[in-house]
Amino acid sequence: MTKPAQSIITFENVTKRYGKVIAVDNVSFSISEGEFFALLGPSGCGKTTLLRMVAGFENPDEGRILIDGKDVTDTPPNRRPVNMVFQSYAVFPHMSVRDNVAYGLTVEGVGKAERLRRAEEALALVKLDGYGERKPDQLSGGQRQRVALARALVKRPRVLLLDEPLSALDAKLREQMRFELTQLQEKVGVTFLIVTHDQDEALAMASRCAVMNRGVLQQVGAPSDLYEFPNSRFVADFIGQVNMFEGILSRDDPDRAEITCAELTTPVFLDHGVTGAAGSTLWIAIRPEKIELKGRKDGEAKPIMEDAPEGANVEPGFIRHISYLGSESVYEVDLTSGRRIKALRSNLTRWDQEDFQVDQPVWLAWHACSPAVLLS
Amino acid sequence: MSRSRPGPLDYLARWPLRAWMVATTVFLYSPLLTLMVFSFNNSRRNIVWRGFTLDYYAQVLGDDSLIQAFINSLTIALISTLFSVLLGAATALLLWRFRFPFKAGLEGGLALPIVVPEICMGVALLVFFTKVLPWPTNMVWPFNLGVIIIAHISFSFSFVASVVRARLASFNREQEEAARDLGASEWRTLIDVILPHMRPGLVAGGLLAFTLSLDDFVITFFTSGPDTTTFPVKVYSMIRFSVTPEVNAASTLLIVITVALTAIALRLQGSDGAAATAPH
Numbered sequence: 001m002t003k004p005a006q007s008i009i010t011f012e013n014v015t016k017r018y019g020k021v022i023a024v025d026n027v028s029f030s031i032s033e034g035e036f037f038a039l040l041g042p043s044g045c046g047k048t049t050l051l052r053m054v055a056g057f058e059n060p061d062e063g064r065i066l067i068d069g070k071d072v073t074d075t076p077p078n079r080r081p082v083n084m085v086f087q088s089y090a091v092f093p094h095m096s097v098r099d100n101v102a103y104g105l106t107v108e109g110v111g112k113a114e115r116l117r118r119a120e121e122a123l124a125l126v127k128l129d130g131y132g133e134r135k136p137d138q139l140s141g142g143q144r145q146r147v148a149l150a151r152a153l154v155k156r157p158r159v160l161l162l163d164e165p166l167s168a169l170d171a172k173l174r175e176q177m178r179f180e181l182t183q184l185q186e187k188v189g190v191t192f193l194i195v196t197h198d199q200d201e202a203l204a205m206a207s208r209c210a211v212m213n214r215g216v217l218q219q220v221g222a223p224s225d226l227y228e229f230p231n232s233r234f235v236a237d238f239i240g241q242v243n244m245f246e247g248i249l250s251r252d253d254p255d256r257a258e259i260t261c262a263e264l265t266t267p268v269f270l271d272h273g274v275t276g277a278a279g280s281t282l283w284i285a286i287r288p289e290k291i292e293l294k295g296r297k298d299g300e301a302k303p304i305m306e307d308a309p310e311g312a313n314v315e316p317g318f319i320r321h322i323s324y325l326g327s328e329s330v331y332e333v334d335l336t337s338g339r340r341i342k343a344l345r346s347n348l349t350r351w352d353q354e355d356f357q358v359d360q361p362v363w364l365a366w367h368a369c370s371p372a373v374l375l376s
Numbered sequence: 377m378s379r380s381r382p383g384p385l386d387y388l389a390r391w392p393l394r395a396w397m398v399a400t401t402v403f404l405y406s407p408l409l410t411l412m413v414f415s416f417n418n419s420r421r422n423i424v425w426r427g428f429t430l431d432y433y434a435q436v437l438g439d440d441s442l443i444q445a446f447i448n449s450l451t452i453a454l455i456s457t458l459f460s461v462l463l464g465a466a467t468a469l470l471l472w473r474f475r476f477p478f479k480a481g482l483e484g485g486l487a488l489p490i491v492v493p494e495i496c497m498g499v500a501l502l503v504f505f506t507k508v509l510p511w512p513t514n515m516v517w518p519f520n521l522g523v524i525i526i527a528h529i530s531f532s533f534s535f536v537a538s539v540v541r542a543r544l545a546s547f548n549r550e551q552e553e554a555a556r557d558l559g560a561s562e563w564r565t566l567i568d569v570i571l572p573h574m575r576p577g578l579v580a581g582g583l584l585a586f587t588l589s590l591d592d593f594v595i596t597f598f599t600s601g602p603d604t605t606t607f608p609v610k611v612y613s614m615i616r617f618s619v620t621p622e623v624n625a626a627s628t629l630l631i632v633i634t635v636a637l638t639a640i641a642l643r644l645q646g647s648d649g650a651a652a653t654a655p656h
Contacts, residue, residue, distance in 0.1 A: 057556075
């Protein structure tokens with residue numbers, strides 16, 4: 001699939017303050033045509049404010065927002081080529097489903113026949129054909145959300161904005177809607193900009209994400225970039241599970257580096273160079289699934305990782321807790337320093353879960369390319 | 377089958393609660409029933425039951441001054457309700473939608489007509505209309521009712537505002553934003569989304585204003601003139617001579633009309649009020 005790299009929304013140094021609180025702090029990035037873009041972050045990080053600024057419900061104190069290259073900073077919400085699906089869905093309770101969906105066209109002055117045809121089309125798109133006569137209080141929460149979706153899409157917006165669209169649904173329905181939203185987006189080809197605090201949601205649906213924290217844009221990238229190559233401790237910690245160690249850069253060559261961590265018995269060996277001054281403090285992050293468990297007997301020599309010098313990237317420990325999750329098991333292991341870390345192991349066969357027991361001594365090993373190095 | 381605890385509806389089967397029910401009903405309705413029953417009493421003195429008659433209803437309907445008072449009351453109630461609803465709704469919207477200096481003051485001041493004793497309001501309005509805004513006398517009907525209408529609006533619109541304000545508190549602001557997002561101007565949003573939500577409040581507030589105006593005595597007494605008598609004031613003047621069944625008959629008619637109007641209004645509201653009050 002080839003995407004035109006034309007940017008549809010551009011944030012230029014956007015800042016928004018509420019009194020002394022900075023909700024959005026000098027944010028700049030752009031979203032391309034056809035993307036499924038997620039704004040991700042903990043509550044209060046400014047992601048919703050950013051979305052509302054695109055819709056026009058808030059105005060930036062500094063900077064500007066471009067839609068299709070046009071500055072919309074002073075354009076009122078009813079004149080912007082974007083439409084929004086609200087967190088509460090905000091379906092009009094006194095109107096039938098059809099009138100709800102057609103409302104945007106009615107306001108626009110579209111003729112009745114055309115209006116009804118497009119409303120039916122939009123309802124079919126969200127699989128609500130035949131529900132036009134109903135009142136919103138006769139619908140379930142999921143159906144009301146579909147009405148909100150149809151109502152926004154019927155206007156053929158350049159960008160569809162979705163504010164925490166799945167947060168009010170139960171777990172099963174949420175899974176289903178994730179899938180349906182991505183399908184819908186492929187079908188209509190409209191750029192989606194979604195706000196969520198749920199990282200699973202963002203990783204599963206989005207083609208690209210922006211991670212925000214306290215109003216500051218932390219990182220923009222594809223889900224796999226954010227997961228495998230986080231640029232800060234915040235992103236590493238916020239996206240997925242992670243074991244983080246503070247350390248000092250003790251050796252740095254173009255093709256190898258070593259980081260000495262107080263909580264580990266041997267320096268962490270990396271098969272690539274690090275951009276940082278020798279002796280400076282930095283952090284390494286290792287995902288639980290990238291740590292391998294091996295049985296250990298008393299007095300046994302350390303196993304050797306083939307991509308690291310002898311003894312490096314292998315740590316002794318004791319299993320303290322096991323969470324069996326069906327497809328995988330999470331092992332909590334205490335290192336000799338007392339630090340507890342998590343290792344994840346897929347249950348490839350039906351007997352794998354019996355390989356390790358609580359209090360069993362084990363080796364923890366990882367490849368030289370697995371730890372992510374974080375400078376901040 | 378033995379039961380240790382009665383269900384919620386079984387409590388009505390126990391004698392103390394039945395007695396309670398009966399007592400409540402008696403205290404609520406016996407004065408009204410007495411009034412209605414004695415409107416058919418064939419006795420001028422109206423103390424002892426002397427047999428059934430409809431004579432006094434005929435007398436009431438033949439009494440021009442009483443009919444005029446009744447028409448006055450209805451006219452005043454209708455006009456003052458209309459203005460109270462408009463003014464009250466606008467005030468409620470203002471307080472709900474905007475932030476401005478002295479907003480808390482206005483919000484508190486709105487409750488004044490509700491808490492100030494009616495007699496004080498009456499005196500205040502009397503002074504107001506003699507000293508500040510002298511209403512020209514000898515105007516044609518219904519303009520001669522202007523004083524009473526303004527007086528009634530001045531206290532009933534705050535009731536409307538309170539009711540509508542309470543209703544607006546349950547409005548989901550995202551609906552307003554949704555309408556704006558779909559292309560509606562602020563004005564259009566008000567008409568299409570906010571007003572429908574306000575409607576139950578407008579109906580309830582209007583009913584309140586209507587009944588308040590219809591049966592107001594104290595304030596009207598201070599602001600009415602010889603040609604602008606309302607029904608309650610007229611009844612009061614009739615009682616000064618003697619309590620005849622004529623008074624009972626007139627009051628019964630008023631009760632029936634008020635109840636009927638309220639029922640109709642509630643019916644109108646109920647037919648589509650259900651959707652308007654649905655959760656968002």
